[in-house]
Amino acid sequence: MKKRIFSYMFRTVLLTLLLGSCAVMLILYNYFGRVQLDQLRTESKMTAEAVEKDGLNYLYKLHLTKTRITWIAADGTVIYDNQGDASKMGNHGDRPEVVQALKEGIGESSRYSETLSRQMLYNARKLPDGTVIRLSEGRDSVLRAAFAALFPMTLVLAVLLLISWFYSSRMSRKIVQPINSFDLDHPLENEEYPELSPFAHRIYEQQKQIQQQKEHLYRSEKSFVSVTDNMKEGLILLNPDGRILTINRPAMALLNTTAGCVGKDILYLERRIEFEKALDLAAKGNHQELILSYSGRSYQMDITPVYNNDSLTGMVLLLFDVTDRIKAEQMRKEFSANVSHELKTPLHTISGCAELLESGEVKPEDTKKFIHTIYTQAHRMIDLVQDILYISHLDEGAQDLKWEKTDLMGAVKKAVDQLTPTAAQRGIRLYPTGLSSDIDGIPRLVESIVYNLIDNAIKYNHNNGAVYIALKNRNDSVVLTVEDTGIGIPEEDQYRIFERFYRVDKSHSREIGGTGLGLSIVKHACQILHAKIRVDSTLGDGSTFTVTFLKDVPEDLRGTGNL
Numbered sequence: 001m002k003k004r005i006f007s008y009m010f011r012t013v014l015l016t017l018l019l020g021s022c023a024v025m026l027i028l029y030n031y032f033g034r035v036q037l038d039q040l041r042t043e044s045k046m047t048a049e050a051v052e053k054d055g056l057n058y059l060y061k062l063h064l065t066k067t068r069i070t071w072i073a074a075d076g077t078v079i080y081d082n083q084g085d086a087s088k089m090g091n092h093g094d095r096p097e098v099v100q101a102l103k104e105g106i107g108e109s110s111r112y113s114e115t116l117s118r119q120m121l122y123n124a125r126k127l128p129d130g131t132v133i134r135l136s137e138g139r140d141s142v143l144r145a146a147f148a149a150l151f152p153m154t155l156v157l158a159v160l161l162l163i164s165w166f167y168s169s170r171m172s173r174k175i176v177q178p179i180n181s182f183d184l185d186h187p188l189e190n191e192e193y194p195e196l197s198p199f200a201h202r203i204y205e206q207q208k209q210i211q212q213q214k215e216h217l218y219r220s221e222k223s224f225v226s227v228t229d230n231m232k233e234g235l236i237l238l239n240p241d242g243r244i245l246t247i248n249r250p251a252m253a254l255l256n257t258t259a260g261c262v263g264k265d266i267l268y269l270e271r272r273i274e275f276e277k278a279l280d281l282a283a284k285g286n287h288q289e290l291i292l293s294y295s296g297r298s299y300q301m302d303i304t305p306v307y308n309n310d311s312l313t314g315m316v317l318l319l320f321d322v323t324d325r326i327k328a329e330q331m332r333k334e335f336s337a338n339v340s341h342e343l344k345t346p347l348h349t350i351s352g353c354a355e356l357l358e359s360g361e362v363k364p365e366d367t368k369k370f371i372h373t374i375y376t377q378a379h380r381m382i383d384l385v386q387d388i389l390y391i392s393h394l395d396e397g398a399q400d401l402k403w404e405k406t407d408l409m410g411a412v413k414k415a416v417d418q419l420t421p422t423a424a425q426r427g428i429r430l431y432p433t434g435l436s437s438d439i440d441g442i443p444r445l446v447e448s449i450v451y452n453l454i455d456n457a458i459k460y461n462h463n464n465g466a467v468y469i470a471l472k473n474r475n476d477s478v479v480l481t482v483e484d485t486g487i488g489i490p491e492e493d494q495y496r497i498f499e500r501f502y503r504v505d506k507s508h509s510r511e512i513g514g515t516g517l518g519l520s521i522v523k524h525a526c527q528i529l530h531a532k533i534r535v536d537s538t539l540g541d542g543s544t545f546t547v548t549f550l551k552d553v554p555e556d557l558r559g560t561g562n563l
């Protein structure tokens, strides 16, 4: 810009100087022309007067070289010429100035002389004797005069141009300086050029708009980040090339990365072949679902291609924990297999006994034994079916069962009353201790816990053993311990006894009428009640089951527990 302004200014000055010089020269040329003519007139008058008095004597005495003097007779014959031989000159009677002088007394003309190659001025005067005295002087042409003045003029012009160069450059710098130092951050504070005011206002308005848009974007991004970071699922947005655009906190934690991974290829975080294949297919427009495991947990990954006007603009990856679902599915499968297996044994026994009875091959004294077997196996099946139905009920959340203040001691007494006859058959004594203690619970579940634990303590006890049932009151909990003097549980089995159908000694358990579901029901009920269960056992010495019940369970926790 500075260069442009300078160039315009300098060219303007240059043009002005050239035109001005030409104009001045023309004016001066005309002015000096007039002066020269006046001088010629005066000289002509004086010469005419002198010639009239002294005739040729005067002319011979003159030593004018610049002015040509010609004395012409009335008939046009040249009498005298100071710059030529008069005798050799032709008749001058036809010269316009001579013709005019003879007629009017004074004659003037100006014409180009081919002989001298220059413009000539003529002034002629008629003397009283009829002769004519004529003075003439040469005059330079405009070009010649300009050429003569070329050197000084060039010198002056050069000096002027130098000065104008200097000022043009200074001024252009001065003009541009406020524009260069225009404060774009505070456009309205620039008051140097009022002409820039609309421009400044425009910038100000646009800056305001940009700021508002920036704030809007910032707010949207913040709320997007806070929403996605608080999601349980991992969320990753990819561009069509598979580079990470956004990744939320759960996804970062899962893939063990930081926000620094944004901009990198997703394969930098996850390189498993099945993932690469799914990503490729998704990039071709097919929604993909796959299960990947991270830190021992299973995650479903959904990859959804995102389209805008038929062109792929990116991909959305959603990662969610499906460990429980998969486990539950697995458990359900195992459960069904186990149920069929468990039911098969008593059914086979029943059908075998019935077949034998029907064939009539059974001795009359054995008939009772067979009928008794059918009866016990049928009961075993009933127990099994009841336990299965009960555990399924718990699986579904046991929503129909109501929470209420439950007296644990009441549940202990009830179970002891029910089981004392069974225990007595084997000489086992039950010792319940403790005071009545209320907890928040579901009576039926509390009773199941207490019953199953005392039942097991009897079932897996030695004959004439003992079972100690104690209730201890703590600040915010009541602790139930069921201790027996029985066979104990091997250490490697202790963590598995709560699994469905798991038994340390299958045949022994069946013999004594165990279904393998008792402790599963206990564990499930404890989860619903937010109670904690623990087992301490020494093989051969006996086992102690400890359940810690919360006295107060907040309303919002009274659901299905962490099943």
Ligand code: ADP
Pocket: 452, 456, 457, 459, 460, 461, 484, 486, 487, 488, 489, 497, 502, 503, 504, 505, 509, 510, 513, 514, 515, 516, 517, 518, 519, 520, 543
């Ligand atoms: P079951 O119907 O077979 O008793 P449970 O789920 O109640 O099924 O118990 C699972 C297994 O845990 C039992 O088969 C048994 O081996 C073991 N068990 C449970 N309670 C005791 C205990 N008090 N003493 C020793 N073993 C026990």
